[in-house]
Amino acid sequence: MLGLTSRDFTLFAIVCALTLLAPIILNPFPTGSALGASFNAGYPALMQRFAIFGILVVGFNILFGLTGYLSFGHAAFLGVGSYAAVWMFKLLSYNIVPAIVLSIIVAGLFSVVIGYVSLRRSGIYFSILTLAFAQMCYALAYSVFTPLTNGETGLQVYTSDPQVLMSPGDPVVPHLFGLQMNTAEVVRVGPWTWTFEVGYYLCAIMLIAAFYLSIRIFRSPFGMMLRAIKSNQTRMNYTGLNSRPYTLAAFIISGMYAGLAGGLLAAMDPLTGAERMYWTASGEIVVMAILGGVGTLIGPVVGSGIIKYLENIVSKINENILHQWFAALPDGLENVLIGVVHPFVGEGWHLTLGLLFMVVVIFLPGGLVEGGQRVGAMFSRKSRNASGVEADAAAQNPNTPAE
Amino acid sequence: MDAIILQILNGLDKGSAYALIALGLTLIFGTLGVVNFAHGALFMIGAFCAVTMQRLLTLSHVVVDESQTDFLGNPLAVNVPYVNSIFGEELGQALINWSVPLSVLLVIPVMLLVGWAIERGLIKHFYKRPHADQILVTFGLAIVLQEIIRAMYGANPIQSPAPPLFSGSVDLGTYLGFQANAIVYPIWRLVYFFFSAIIIAAVFAFLQFTTFGMVVRAGMADRETVGMLGIDIDKRFTFMFGLAAVVAGMAGAMYAPILSPNYHMGMDFLVLSFVVVVVGGMGSLPGAVAAGFLLGILQGFASMNEVKAVLPGIDQIVIYLVAIIILLTRPRGLMGRRGVMED
Numbered sequence: 001m002l003g004l005t006s007r008d009f010t011l012f013a014i015v016c017a018l019t020l021l022a023p024i025i026l027n028p029f030p031t032g033s034a035l036g037a038s039f040n041a042g043y044p045a046l047m048q049r050f051a052i053f054g055i056l057v058v059g060f061n062i063l064f065g066l067t068g069y070l071s072f073g074h075a076a077f078l079g080v081g082s083y084a085a086v087w088m089f090k091l092l093s094y095n096i097v098p099a100i101v102l103s104i105i106v107a108g109l110f111s112v113v114i115g116y117v118s119l120r121r122s123g124i125y126f127s128i129l130t131l132a133f134a135q136m137c138y139a140l141a142y143s144v145f146t147p148l149t150n151g152e153t154g155l156q157v158y159t160s161d162p163q164v165l166m167s168p169g170d171p172v173v174p175h176l177f178g179l180q181m182n183t184a185e186v187v188r189v190g191p192w193t194w195t196f197e198v199g200y201y202l203c204a205i206m207l208i209a210a211f212y213l214s215i216r217i218f219r220s221p222f223g224m225m226l227r228a229i230k231s232n233q234t235r236m237n238y239t240g241l242n243s244r245p246y247t248l249a250a251f252i253i254s255g256m257y258a259g260l261a262g263g264l265l266a267a268m269d270p271l272t273g274a275e276r277m278y279w280t281a282s283g284e285i286v287v288m289a290i291l292g293g294v295g296t297l298i299g300p301v302v303g304s305g306i307i308k309y310l311e312n313i314v315s316k317i318n319e320n321i322l323h324q325w326f327a328a329l330p331d332g333l334e335n336v337l338i339g340v341v342h343p344f345v346g347e348g349w350h351l352t353l354g355l356l357f358m359v360v361v362i363f364l365p366g367g368l369v370e371g372g373q374r375v376g377a378m379f380s381r382k383s384r385n386a387s388g389v390e391a392d393a394a395a396q397n398p399n400t401p402a403e
Numbered sequence: 404m405d406a407i408i409l410q411i412l413n414g415l416d417k418g419s420a421y422a423l424i425a426l427g428l429t430l431i432f433g434t435l436g437v438v439n440f441a442h443g444a445l446f447m448i449g450a451f452c453a454v455t456m457q458r459l460l461t462l463s464h465v466v467v468d469e470s471q472t473d474f475l476g477n478p479l480a481v482n483v484p485y486v487n488s489i490f491g492e493e494l495g496q497a498l499i500n501w502s503v504p505l506s507v508l509l510v511i512p513v514m515l516l517v518g519w520a521i522e523r524g525l526i527k528h529f530y531k532r533p534h535a536d537q538i539l540v541t542f543g544l545a546i547v548l549q550e551i552i553r554a555m556y557g558a559n560p561i562q563s564p565a566p567p568l569f570s571g572s573v574d575l576g577t578y579l580g581f582q583a584n585a586i587v588y589p590i591w592r593l594v595y596f597f598f599s600a601i602i603i604a605a606v607f608a609f610l611q612f613t614t615f616g617m618v619v620r621a622g623m624a625d626r627e628t629v630g631m632l633g634i635d636i637d638k639r640f641t642f643m644f645g646l647a648a649v650v651a652g653m654a655g656a657m658y659a660p661i662l663s664p665n666y667h668m669g670m671d672f673l674v675l676s677f678v679v680v681v682v683g684g685m686g687s688l689p690g691a692v693a694a695g696f697l698l699g700i701l702q703g704f705a706s707m708n709e710v711k712a713v714l715p716g717i718d719q720i721v722i723y724l725v726a727i728i729i730l731l732t733r734p735r736g737l738m739g740r741r742g743v744m745e746d
Contacts, residue, residue, distance in 0.1 A: 070535050117731065124438060124534055125730055128681045131674065132723035139723075144716030279674055283542065290539055343554050351554065354546030361540040362528070 008215050011298060015211055019204040022047050023194045030191030038321060041309055044184060044197035045268075049308045051203035052264045055210045057288045057300035059257020062217055063250050064286075065295035068230035069119070072127045073134025074285045076114070077107040077255040079141065079277030081262025083148070086155045089270050093165040094157075094174050096181070096202075100263040107259020108252055110137075115251035119244060122233070134282055141274035154273030174267045176202065181267060199268050206264060207301075210257060215297055217253070226250050287357050293367025302368055310349055310356075317345040405576055405585040410703040412575070416592040416661060418699020419599035420446075423654035424676040425683060425691035426603060427647035433623045433686045434640045437526050438534050440541040443673025444548040445648045448517060449510050449655025450664035451552055454561050456506035456656075460486050460499045501566045503659055510652040518648030522641045545670065553666040560663035565591040570660075591660050598657050602650060603692055609646075610688075619643055623686075678726040684739025694737055698722050 001009045018025065027042035029035040041047070060074050081103035088099035118129040141149040149155055157163075174181045181199035188194075217223045229236055229243045236243050266272055275281070284307070292303025322341060326334040344352045364371045424446055431439045463482040471479040487495030498505065525544065529537045564570060569590045576586035610616035622629045622636040629636045655664075662668060679698055683690030704710060706718035717724075729736060 068535075070538070117727065121730060121734065124538070124685075125681065125734070127538070128677055129727060129730055132678060132726050135674065136720045136723045139719030140716055143719050280670070286539070286542075347558075348550060348554055350546060351550035354543050354550060358540055358543035358547065361536060361543055362525075365532075365536060 002212070004215060005219070008219065008297075012212060012215060015298065015301065016208050019051065019207055020201075022050070022204065023196050023200070027192060027194060031193040032191070034324060038317060039313060041313060042194065044182075044195055044200050046308065046312050047197075047200045048203050048264075048268050049312075050305050051200065051207040052261045052268070053288065053304035053308055054207050054301045055203075055264070056258055056261035057285060057292070057304040058207075058210050058214050059254040059261070060285050060289050061254075061294060061296075061300040062214060062226075062257070063254035064289055065299075066218070066223055066226035066230060067247050067250050069122065069247060069251070070127045070286070071118075071130040071251075071254075071282070072279065072286065073114070073130035073132070073137075073282050074254070074258055075279070075281035076134035076137040076277045077111055077258035078262040078265070078281070079137065079272070079274065080110050081107045081259035082266045082272035082276055083141075083155060083262075084259070085263040085266035086157065086270055086272050087148075089157045089163075089174065089266070090155075090161040091164065093163050093170060094172065094270070095165070096174050096176055096263075096267040099174070099267060100260065103263030103266070104256050104259045107262065108256045110259075111252045111255025112248075115248050115255065119247050119251060131279055131282070134277060135279055138274055138277040138279070141277060149274060151274070154271055156271035174199075174270055203264055203268070206260065210260070211297075211301065218297060222246070222249070287353070289367075291357060291360050291367055293369030296367065296369045299367050299369040306368070307353065310353060314345050314349040314352060315347070319346070405581045406707065406709075407704075408575075408579070409586050409588070410707055411700050412586070412588050412592075412703075413706070414700030414703030415596045415696070416699075417702060418696040419596050420654055420658055420672065420695075421676055421679045421699055422692045422695025423599050423602060424651055424672055425679040425695045426606060426688060427651040427654075428676060428680050429683070429686060429688050429691040430606075430643055430647040430650075432680070433688070434619060434643045435522075435526065435530065437529060437537050438541070439526075439647075440538050440673065441521065441545040441548060442541075442647075442651055443669030443671070443676065444545040445514065445517065445651040445669070446655040446658075446672055447552060447664065447666065447669030448548065449514060449652030450659045450662075450668060451556060451655075452510045452513055452652060453503050453506040453563050453656040453659040454556065454664055456509050457499070457502040457563055459509075460484065460502050460505075464488070503563055503565055503656065506656045506659075507653055510656045511649055514648040514652035515645040517652075518645035519641060521648070522644040526644070545673070549666050549669060556664075556666065558666060560665040562663050563659040565594075565660035569594050595657055595661065599654065602653060606646070606650065607688070615639065675722060678722055682726050682729050682736055684736030686740055687736070687738040690736055690738030698725065701725060 002012070004012060023042050023044075025042070026047065027036070027040045029040055031040070041050075056074075056078060060071070063074075064070055084103040084106040085096075085099035088102050092098055114130065114133045118126055118133065121129060142151055171178070171180050176198075179198055181202065182197065184195050184197040186193060186195050225243075225246050229246060233243055262272075262276070265276075288303040288307050289300055290303070291306060292301065293299025319338065319342060322338045322345070323334070326337050329337065342348070360367060360371075366373075424442060427445070428439060428442050431437055431442070461484050463484045465480050466483045466488070467478050468481045469478050471481070473479050484495060484499060486498050489495070490498065521544065525540065526537075529540060572587050572589050573593070574583060574586065575588050577583055579586070610620055618629065618634055618636070619639055622634075622640065626636055655669075675698075676695075679694045680691055682698065683692070683694030701721055702718065705714075705721040710717060733739075
């Protein structure tokens with residue numbers, strides 16, 4: 001169906017269902033309860049980030065997962081995408097269509113230039129080159145290009161901006177032909193409150209489209225060629241194939257994905273700053289991809305979801321909440337437990353993230369998707385068949401050198 | 404002329420730090436073949452050793468001082484550092500003032516231990532894995548080390564002053580025959596430069612003139628053959644990792660007066676140091692040192708107002724720009740050897 005094999009279609013349908021029902025699924029605990037306040041992730045601002053970073057990492061995976069080129073500067077495309085979108089808001093109007101189209105185009109142009117230069121080298125040199133380019137973008141956005149980027153303040157829309165397409169009655173928040181991004185339908189069922197927001201559903205539909213495209217790329221002859229480049233580029237060259245156009249195409253596609261993500265970020269909240277391009281942001285993208293599972297279809301979505309969840313949920317847990325949780329225990333034990341847990345939550349969530357990341361890299365080079373498959377295989381006798389759609393992708397390249 | 408000398412000097416202290424970190428990175432890469440993204444974190448730990456030394460030396464106890472009285476006429480209770488009570492007022496105060504240089508004594512055992520633990524506990528298992536995995540796991544380790552330091556010392560930079568003897572500035576211009584105040588330079592940065600020059604010389608001498616260093620060099624050239632000759636090369640390589648960690652740690656500890664230690668300083672230096680290593684040529688020790696100083700000085704020149712007037716913002720990007728040009732025109736870097744990290 002839709003040009004997918006039945007297994008791919010199942011996976012695609014699962015992702016569709018999960019994204020579209022996210023406001024319900026991510027609110028497992030009744031609103032207002034203590035657990036709900038701590039663990040519910042079904043609020044629009046966070047769900048938008050799930051979807052946007054999902055798009056970003058799905059795109060990154062097309063480059064890193066298929067060709068094995070580890071880009072350490074991918075956040076640059078996200079950043080220029082955001083800047084392009086905010087400029088469209090400033091110059092034309094708050095309609096998001098030109099903003100998102102331009103952000104994809106601008107990120108695509110950047111990735112043509114950066115990719116053309118960086119892809120002349122491979123391995124760690126490629127990583128350093130992309131890192132250098134991204135850091136240059138960051139530094140320039142902070143200094144020389146201040147008229148374009150508004151430097152440290154960050155770019156935002158002012159009432160004095162031209163906004164030539166804006167008519168008097170138009171909304172002053174990002175909108176899709178009048179449909180405002182922050183319009184939300186709140187549904188109350190028993191103790192639960194579900195918020196269905198336009199902005200989130202825009203991101204969700206984009207994510208579904210991006211995911212569908214990535215499945216098609218993975219299963220296409222083009223995707224096969226990219227995998228061949230990953231497994232042995234030298235051999236590809238000996239057969240008389242020029243691999244550069246293929247890797248460049250993958251780089252541009254993944255750059256445009258990042259541009260789309262950047263444009264969406266700006267459409268959800270019409271301001272942006274240079275820190276989106278800083279190299280730690282690029283590092284975060286790498287971490288997300290690795291955590292979920294590089295080279296698998298669903299891995300990037302899983303990875304970005306987990307990290308954004310940790311970032312927003314674990315970092316909220318403070319000492320008072322811990323005291324509430326362990327209140328039933330005797331005082332001495334309570335204090336010991338809090339002493340053990342406290343460094344890992346709240347401000348220390350990066351520590352949890354770092355440890356989790358190390359554990360995954362050491363024990364599960366295929367990411368959490370591989371972990372899931374292993375667990376699945378343990379419970380299943382026909383492990384090869386039952387481990388699902390991802391098995392073939394993972395089995396082809398479990399440990400291939402990524403250089 | 405004086406402006407040029409001043410910019411060269413300005414580049415030297417940053418360049419020294421880059422060179423020391425890049426030297427350690429190259430040592431690890433050359434011996435173990437591992438790309439260590441946690442090296443910046445080792446630099447940062449070194450800087451926090453200086454902070455720890457300062458705190459250790461200023462550990463105080465309360466003493467009732469009969470000679471002073473508070474406003475009610477009672478004898479005043481004052482905090483007296485233990486070192487003052489043990490070594491006397493004068494020596495104790497001197498020890499506290501000299502805590503940054505003294506912290507090198509703390510850095511050596513701490514960093515040897517940290518380096519040994521990292522190599523045996525983690526990196527050992529990654530020799531056979533692809534470089535990308537090594538980069539990723541050490542990147543994760545860097546995050547963990549950084550967060551541990553933040554949990555222990557907080558997120559704010561901690562001031563750690565240089566000894567009073569070195570804390571001022573010196574008017575170098577007068578020694579060289581320029582006008583007064585033409586070249587004014589902080590003394591500690593000069594000290595840092597000489598310190599790093601000594602360390603670099605010591606590392607090279609160690610590799611060049613000792614039997615241990617000779618074996619290590621042989622191992623870098625052909626690990627298998629050295630192993631077949633009955634030498635336990637792994638043990639020596641582990642020590643080299645420790646040594647690289649010590650070099651990074653000392654670089655960090657002595658840098659503390661220049662840049663107040665904060666938990667993310669390592670990451671900031673790491674990115675630039677990697678660029679330095681790549682520019683110098685992967686696996687080449689002299690290349691790493693030369694590129695470190697070269698890029699430091701280039702950055703110094705790029706931040707001259709005259710240069711910035713022509714090319715605005717060049718000071719921010721010059722290092723990356725040079726790296727890109729070098730990588731594209733001389734793929735092996737300035738002094739890279741054939742066959743290192745080429746696929």
